[in-house]
Amino acid sequence: MTELTPLQNLWLTETVRLREEHAGPLDDLEANRLARAAGGDLPGRIQRRALWLAERDGLTSALKHWLQGARLALLLMVLLACVTGAGMAFSTLGDGTRAVNIFWALGTLLGVNLILLLSWLFGLLFAGEHGAALGRLWLWLSEKFARDAKAAQLPPALLVLLQRHKLNRWAIGTLVNGLWLLIMLSALSMLVLMMAARRYDFIWESTLFGADFFSALTDALAVIPNALGLSAPRVDMIRVTLDTDYNRELVRQSWAIWLVGAVLIYGVLPRLALMLFCRWRWKRGRDRLRLDLNLPGYAQLRERLMPTSERLGITDPEPAQLHRVESTVGEHASDGALLVAIELDDQHLWPPTLPKNVSNAGILDSRESRNKLLEQLSRFPPARLAIACDPRRSPDRGSLALIAELARNAAATRVWLLQAPPGQGLDAERLGDWHIALQQLELPFADCAPLNWLEHGHD
Template structure:
């Protein structure tokens, strides 16, 4: 298994819960057994079960694809923010001479309006950045290019909404992108001012000069605390008629414009990005699994039972799952012969070589559970499973065969001959062949004792 973060494990667990809520219970016999074997409290067992099911059903790779798409979507949005910020700077200095308040509106107007909207949404509605968040989620799904990834976004939103972490996650995204746009505008503004000579004026039809003087001095009071120059009253008054061809006046206006952009554009977005990032990280670390949800509450008895239960309780799956060995990297040794539900008329076991162990006949839940627990700790290199083809290949027997095979290095199924004087039903034998072919397990009607002993036929 690839390593996942705690949030990603919770995310997969929530995705599995939603799948079972809408499509019905999954085939989880082995997942439940492995979750019980691993021990721990109920949340850890639920997450272990969900991780196994996610790996089996392809949700873990889908999560990786979704995250890759999310990163690519974030890169595209960041590029858009940089270009937008540069466009704001070019628009601000596009006039000759530069109207200082028109330039200020171009640089800060949209930013301040959306910042106010964000703050009001945070206080009153608890949701903000919905449009930009939906764009990011939509881009993430499109760029993931995985059909199973479509189930992940709703699960993530539901998971985060329980502790209202979505507001801080989207807040980090929104304010971070605006911070990038403001920084881009600031850098382009400085580059333009460093390479070109600009004159600054202010113009009005209905307002008085004293109004502009007061507005300029008021807006420049906070930047002045950080060392940015503010034009004098005489400079402000003189700039109402024409751009002053004085070096000190041009520098004073340019410094004032840069200072206002830094204080009212860059710094608020920077502080809000850091705040949202801190709240997101602290909340993410303490995000729990909500055991009161119906999908998790019904797993309690299966994963932490008062008495262990084995057997088939779930509806049949659309098709049998392939047997993928998970013990290839583990230490597996020895050979084992086991039989499933043989009647008392058949002598058992046959004469076995000394190197082959007999696991007996699995005819009860207790015996099945005991053997599966043993195989999960000490998987054999070779396993032969004897079955009576006079019985129908029911779902419970096939699920047990698949579980046994997953816990062995190599597996063969032995379809026993009928007792003397009795014939096998051809249709039922054909059903066994079809079922075992779906499981991709080799089978034969003769004892694989030589293979069990030596590994060769």
């Protein structure tokens, strides 16, 4: 199973819970057995069960596709943020043929950013959900880029998980402030680049306000830049900015430094501080995420995963289709050889004469014998397993599911299709059904006893 982060484990566990809540219980006999065999506390067993089901049903691969789509969506939004910031700077300064209204330029570069910043802070304090539109846009783009139908189940589960622990505001805050930080950095970089490549004249114009108002405004905005060593236009410069006989070079440089400092201090630094704060709160909350065992979907698993006694006689419905057999046992974790038969009648002489190093697991003809062997195999998986079947019986879903479950608990498996007893023949059509079913399971099969393979590991 692919190595996942703790958050992704919880995410998949929540996805499985929501699936079962809306569509009913899944076929989880093997998942429950493996979770019980692994041991540990109840949250650990619930996660192991959910991760096994997610791997079987394709949710783990869907999560990988969704994460790839999420990265592409984030990259697209980053590029758009950079282009937006550069466009803001270009529209503010123009091509240098006309003088730049310094206060109009400042409002263009900082106005929208400050309004949305205050709006986000207000929503964070009083609503907790402001900025969700940008988060929904990212989720929508992620789903489109993932192009996996099963990935559609993942975003709702993530939102439910984060909202339950109130982490969605910090995740969205990191995204929103991070994108605005890129916009302001892009605008600042383009601003400096354009000023370095072209000569711009700065003016102030107003019908309602005079030089005294702009002097006061400039002084107020220059308090922090002055404290950091950035110069600002003096009062006399502001008053004579429109005078063409004044030292234009000195005025031009003073306004340029003041504009760059204002964008840096009032545009970039607040977004940087808020992004880092949201990121810190997000990581802190993420590390504290735990399963809520009081949820109905988890509470009902307690008896199945940590039973006080063995419950018999309950059979879950068979799955609609069989899943591909992939052994979960490594070669170094297995040992020995084992022969087992499924539902043989008295007409077969059983067991055959076996080599000394091959064990006989008997005939599985009841739920108790099946569960007993599966529990044994989960603790002591064999290196080689041969499963004997009577091809006179129909290859029903129950028998094939049992074969697949046995095969997943052995390093290597072969199916032995027994010959018919003397005086009886095999139905060619039924035998063909067995061949097709075992080929779908990708298990090797033969009509002769694989005793040499069981003893030596080769034919």
